[in-house]
Amino acid sequence: xxxxxxxxxxxxxxxxxxxxxxxxxxxxxxxxxxxxxxxxxxxxxxxxxxxxxxxxxxxxxxxxxxxxxxxxxxxxxxxxxxxxxxxxxxxxxxxxxxxxxxxxxxxxxxxxxxxxxxxxxxxxxxxxxxxxxxxxxxxxxxxxxxxxxxxxxxxxxxxxxxxxxxxxxxxxxxxxxxxxxxxxxxxxxxxxxxxxxxxxxxxxxxxxxxxxxxxxxxxxxxxxxxxxxxxxxxxxxxxxxxxxxxxxxxxxxxxxxxxxxxxxxxxxxxxxxxxxxxxxxxxxxxxxxxxxxxxxxxxxxxxxxxxxxxxxxxxxxxxxxxxxxxxxxxxxxxxxxxxxxxxxxxxxxxxxxxxxxxxxxxxxxxxxxxxxxxxxxxxxxxxxxxxxxxxxxxxxxxxxxxxxxxxxxxxxxxxxxxxxxxxxxxxxxxxxxxxxxxxxxxxxxxxxxxxxxxxxxxxxxxxxxxxxxxxxxxxxxxxxxxxxxxxxxxxxxxxxxxxxxxxxxxxxxxxxxxxxxxxxxxxxxxxxxxxxxxxxxx
Numbered sequence: 337x338x339x340x341x342x343x344x345x346x347x348x349x350x351x352x353x354x355x356x357x358x359x360x361x362x363x364x365x366x367x368x369x370x371x372x373x374x375x376x377x378x379x380x381x382x383x384x385x386x387x388x389x390x391x392x393x394x395x396x397x398x399x400x401x402x403x404x405x406x407x408x409x410x411x412x413x414x415x416x417x418x419x420x421x422x423x424x425x426x427x428x429x430x431x432x433x434x435x436x437x438x439x440x441x442x443x444x445x446x447x448x449x450x451x452x453x454x455x456x457x458x459x460x461x462x463x464x465x466x467x468x469x470x471x472x473x474x475x476x477x478x479x480x481x482x483x484x485x486x487x488x489x490x491x492x493x494x495x496x497x498x499x500x501x502x503x504x505x506x507x508x509x510x511x512x513x514x515x516x517x518x519x520x521x522x523x524x525x526x527x528x529x530x531x532x533x534x535x536x537x538x539x540x541x542x543x544x545x546x547x548x549x550x551x552x553x554x555x556x557x558x559x560x561x562x563x564x565x566x567x568x569x570x571x572x573x574x575x576x577x578x579x580x581x582x583x584x585x586x587x588x589x590x591x592x593x594x595x596x597x598x599x600x601x602x603x604x605x606x607x608x609x610x611x612x613x614x615x616x617x618x619x620x621x622x623x624x625x626x627x628x629x630x631x632x633x634x635x636x637x638x639x640x641x642x643x644x645x646x647x648x649x650x651x652x653x654x655x656x657x658x659x660x661x662x663x664x665x666x667x668x669x670x671x672x673x674x675x676x677x678x679x680x681x682x683x684x685x686x687x688x689x690x691x692x693x694x695x696x697x698x699x700x701x702x703x704x705x706x707x708x709x710x711x712x713x714x715x716x717x718x719x720x721x722x723x724x725x726x727x728x729x730x731x732x733x734x735x736x737x738x739x740x741x742x743x744x745x746x747x748x749x750x751x752x753x754x755x756x757x758x759x760x761x762x763x764x765x766x767x768x769x770x771x772x773x774x775x776x777x778x779x780x781x782x783x784x785x786x787x788x789x790x791x792x793x794x795x796x797x798x799x800x801x802x803x804x805x806x807x808x809x810x811x812x813x814x815x816x817x818x819x820x821x822x823x824x825x826x827x828x829x830x831x832x833x834x835x836x837x838x839x840x841x842x843x844x845x846x847x848x849x850x851x852x853x854x855x856x857x858x859x860x861x862x863x864x865x866x867x868x869x870x871x872x873x874x
Contacts, residue, residue, distance in 0.1 A: 566594030
């Protein structure tokens, strides 16, 4: 029942988005529809919370709006426990009701969103709410050519959202949070490369999350997870979900850390956290360039996951050779290929018992110069690389380039110190029209191969995975190109020439019989055969 309701909710929300956005691009409309859904979530959550507090008083939050002293008390209570406050007359339901009557509500809505942010001033939640709705420019011409047109559209959105039942059996957080993430994925797939930068396909997120939660952390006790290019925050949330599914502590104990360069995506990540029931004091997401202005350098994390922008530009300033993140390696990642800069940054943030899983383009495996130097140092001197997993091409939004997952651990002296696992999953996927997809069976096979590496014979590939000794990698001059280690070539079956000769003889016999029948038929009609027949029939 819950699953059916969730699917119906997702369908309704996507239909609303498609119906109302008109000529606006999916990327532009995304901020409006997701921002307003988030406003409804905050409004409904606070309304229910206040109603519960007022049960013994025999009243409701809305009925108490004239009692200034009571509202002030409720304000303090909400800010302390929820992190924000919305006045009764500013609730989503109130504005939606006015919108249904075609009242002009755009200016009022702008004030409400501003007041929600301002309600957290001087509170512990201030950083997590500051500028949260700044991308929702309700006076933008994208919404309509004039104020009345913009108001009409906003009213339609509010009325449609108010008419949707977001609750079933008190599971509203999970339903709405998952529906919210579904919409993020839908907008990403519809907006191509730009959107793909802030959203990792769910199956890839699942692999990354499983890799870092397979017994990692101090005795499997996870307390922190970090994503230096967190986008919408979906990958961080996936780690919590995997912990829950494994019977370990999940989002209720896990602290989430992330950094995101794009301001609108940064806001989306904070909304996504709150929509999934993560308390404002359990996540710390910053808006800055991670490589140039890292915001969590003093912290070390149990799990690090990321899908950084592929081959991005960065300054590669020589001053970074003195930066603790890069100084041990002697060289910096190239200016036009920051892939290794992200990897080294994440390794710096990883604690001594944690696991790092990161998506990178294949070029990082074999390019020479500075990247070759860094790769050799990581393997020969640091011995942090634990596994290389090749993924199918075309599974990321907006790009068809082949990618791989690198897994790193700092405590490899305890296990697998003398080898690296290679997995070639590039040929295992479901082909799609615009994008290929990893199936559950494909994900399971990758994880199973990673878990069962002890059962693989060193120096022997099984056409899917191979445990390579460090000496083998050294012999390959630290080139990690997967085909060097996993030979997926399938030999063609030998041709049985005797069987082919037999088949040809049988075919000639059948053709002779056909020719004879045609000749006999022509004789009966007293006509000449219209084409040359078998030599025996002349």
